[in-house]
Amino acid sequence: MEGVKVKTAKLPRVNGDEPAKEDVTESKRSTGQTATRRYYVKTFGCQMNEHDSEKLGEALLSDGLSPAEDIDQADVVIFNTCCIRENADNKLYGHLGNLRERGLLDPNFQVVVAGCLAQRDREDLLKRAPYIDVVLGTNNTSRIADLLRKAQESQASVVEVLDYEKESDDGEFFDITRKLWMESQRGQESGENLVTNSMDLPENPTTPRHSAFITIQAGCDNSCAFCIVPSVRGPEVSVAFGKLIDDVNRLAESGVTEITLLGQNVNSYGRDITVALRRIGGSDNLLLGSEKDNAQASDSDVKATTGQLLSAASRIDYERYLAGSRWVSESRRPQPLFADLLRAIGEIDKIKRVRFTSPHPKDLRPETIEAMAQTPSVCEQLHLPLQSGSDAVLKAMRRGYNAETYLRRLESARLAIKDLAVTTDLIVGFPGESEKDFLLTLDLVAEIGFDSAYIFIFSPRKGTRAAEMASEFIDEEVIADRFARLNAVIERSALAKNLSRVNKVEEILVEGLSKKDSSYFTGRTRQGKLVHFTPRYESASNTLESPKAFTTGSSHMPTAGDYLSVKITSAAPHHLFGELI
Numbered sequence: 316m317e318g319v320k321v322k323t324a325k326l327p328r329v330n331g332d333e334p335a336k337e338d339v340t341e342s343k344r345s346t347g348q349t350a351t352r353r354y355y356v357k358t359f360g361c362q363m364n365e366h367d368s369e370k371l372g373e374a375l376l377s378d379g380l381s382p383a384e385d386i387d388q389a390d391v392v393i394f395n396t397c398c399i400r401e402n403a404d405n406k407l408y409g410h411l412g413n414l415r416e417r418g419l420l421d422p423n424f425q426v427v428v429a430g431c432l433a434q435r436d437r438e439d440l441l442k443r444a445p446y447i448d449v450v451l452g453t454n455n456t457s458r459i460a461d462l463l464r465k466a467q468e469s470q471a472s473v474v475e476v477l478d479y480e481k482e483s484d485d486g487e488f489f490d491i492t493r494k495l496w497m498e499s500q501r502g503q504e505s506g507e508n509l510v511t512n513s514m515d516l517p518e519n520p521t522t523p524r525h526s527a528f529i530t531i532q533a534g535c536d537n538s539c540a541f542c543i544v545p546s547v548r549g550p551e552v553s554v555a556f557g558k559l560i561d562d563v564n565r566l567a568e569s570g571v572t573e574i575t576l577l578g579q580n581v582n583s584y585g586r587d588i589t590v591a592l593r594r595i596g597g598s599d600n601l602l603l604g605s606e607k608d609n610a611q612a613s614d615s616d617v618k619a620t621t622g623q624l625l626s627a628a629s630r631i632d633y634e635r636y637l638a639g640s641r642w643v644s645e646s647r648r649p650q651p652l653f654a655d656l657l658r659a660i661g662e663i664d665k666i667k668r669v670r671f672t673s674p675h676p677k678d679l680r681p682e683t684i685e686a687m688a689q690t691p692s693v694c695e696q697l698h699l700p701l702q703s704g705s706d707a708v709l710k711a712m713r714r715g716y717n718a719e720t721y722l723r724r725l726e727s728a729r730l731a732i733k734d735l736a737v738t739t740d741l742i743v744g745f746p747g748e749s750e751k752d753f754l755l756t757l758d759l760v761a762e763i764g765f766d767s768a769y770i771f772i773f774s775p776r777k778g779t780r781a782a783e784m785a786s787e788f789i790d791e792e793v794i795a796d797r798f799a800r801l802n803a804v805i806e807r808s809a810l811a812k813n814l815s816r817v818n819k820v821e822e823i824l825v826e827g828l829s830k831k832d833s834s835y836f837t838g839r840t841r842q843g844k845l846v847h848f849t850p851r852y853e854s855a856s857n858t859l860e861s862p863k864a865f866t867t868g869s870s871h872m873p874t875a876g877d878y879l880s881v882k883i884t885s886a887a888p889h890h891l892f893g894e895l896i
């Protein structure tokens with residue numbers, strides 16, 4: 316963890332003069348704060364970053380701040396950054412530059428940089444933008460309110476980034492995040508358990524919602540040649556099983572009916588837990604004192620001991636930890652607990668839909684497919700990143716599977732799960748990708764017939780292996796041509812998949828009025844497909860603005876969170892149209 320850094324602000328020129336640093340500091344100190352402070356979070360990157368932003372916002376809400384509608388009205392601006400996409404640095408510094416004057420002169424204005432770029436660049440950010448108040452790493456987002464206070468009180472920039480230092484533990488390398496996790500599981504609060512705290516849900520979520528993300532794991536143990544995630548997010552750290560079940564129960568009680576489980580390598584969830592169990596010689600060692608007694612006692616014993624019954628979630632927690640000891644005693648390889656997690660969440664009544672992203676093809680295990688097929692709330696949707704159809708390119712990418720393995724696993728999933736929608740990620744122009752390699756991708760993608768795909772053009776990320784393959788970089792024009800050809804194949808299969816749904820009746824979860832055309836509502840099917848639909852009115856005089864009744868007899872307008880039946884009337888590659896029935 317870094318210490319407090321004193322701001323070394325380069326001060327703005329005002330009418331050609333350079334004011335003294337002390338002047339600005341004094342000016343900042345002289346203005347008191349009376350009104351409620353407002354925050355604005357600008358998010359770059361993936362769903363995990365979106366979710367981190369949500370948690371940053373909730374932490375500030377809990378600390379008494381309120382959200383601002385735009386950046387100009389905010390007293391605290393947070394840039395939650397991503398370094399996966401190209402030009403992320405430039406985009407960030409562009410946004411920061413716009414805030415330079417306020418950052419230096421306004422005593423109540425604070426700027427935060429969080430996320431992957433903060434984790435990677437830390438103090439270097441202050442060299443280019445000394446008016447940043449807080450630099451916050453990816454593993455301690457829960458510290459946001461404290462760090463803002465610290466920066467304000469000291470009138471200095473604060474950099475706090477949790478590192479993944481390695482240290483020796485019984486002759487093995489053992490990383491600090493797992494050590495912290497173990498300490499928290501043993502009830503040893505001496506180590507600051509910042510990692511799992513950062514994955515916590517806010518205690519009192521203030522925004523009502525029907526759909527929620529939940530981070531089940533942070534970091535990644537893989538080493539894909541193009542990816543910066545392992546070096547900025549660190550190794551995989553799973554949230555304790557029972558805690559997740561408690562969190563999902565809490566969300567269900569607050570009105571959430573759809574859960575999306577998030578992890579960089581989501582289907583290896585829990586592998587670190589079983590590794591840890593092996594290291595300490597069994598799950599029994601995780602249970603302390605009365606907890607240990609409770610786990611081995613009957614419900615009535617537990618009641619007698621503690622005065623209240625253990626919650627179902629706590630019992631599941633114990634059962635899962637005990638299940639871990641099975642692998643320890645049989646000396647089997649530590650296995651993920653993802654399938655168990657799907658089944659356990661499936662038992663929570665009020666949760667009607669469960670999704671997850673992103674699973675890794677090499678970790679798509681038979682028991683996960685079986686759990687998906689046998690758990691009614693798990694949606695018929697699988698995002699399975701392929702990246703390339705060429706074995707040579709997959710090997711260079713260090714993906715850990717070949718085209719045949721990917722195909723076999725996908726076939727198993729399609730066989731087991733009826734009406735499964737499959738989406739993917741693809742990279743064109745990975746260093747060394749020949750035309751022959753690309754044609755293999757094109758053929759495999761056509762054979763599979765994806766429902767949709769994110770196609771990325773390769774761009775080197777500083778600090779990755781692929782960035783060092785400069786001599787094999789592909790010409791930009793060749794990449795553009797390959798992108799267009801691949802996109803055409805994807806669009807074709809996406810349209811075909813969507814056309815096959817015309818005339819079917821789908822259950823959709825309403826998201827609200829369409830942002831593009833307010834004469835439509837939008838919602839999503841279980842397969843994750845976007846549906847624009849219109850209600851049917853009893854008479855032509857009824858309108859969205861003044862509805863009297865729907866032919867279905869609904870007494871209210873479709874509202875975000877409703878589950879409704881819609882008949883699909885037409886299709887395009889990226890959405891469906893339908894009619895409420």
Ligand code: SF4
Nearest residue numbers: 535537539542544579
């Ligand atoms: S699995 Fe590969 S692409 Fe995904 S986060 Fe890990 S290293 Fe990156």
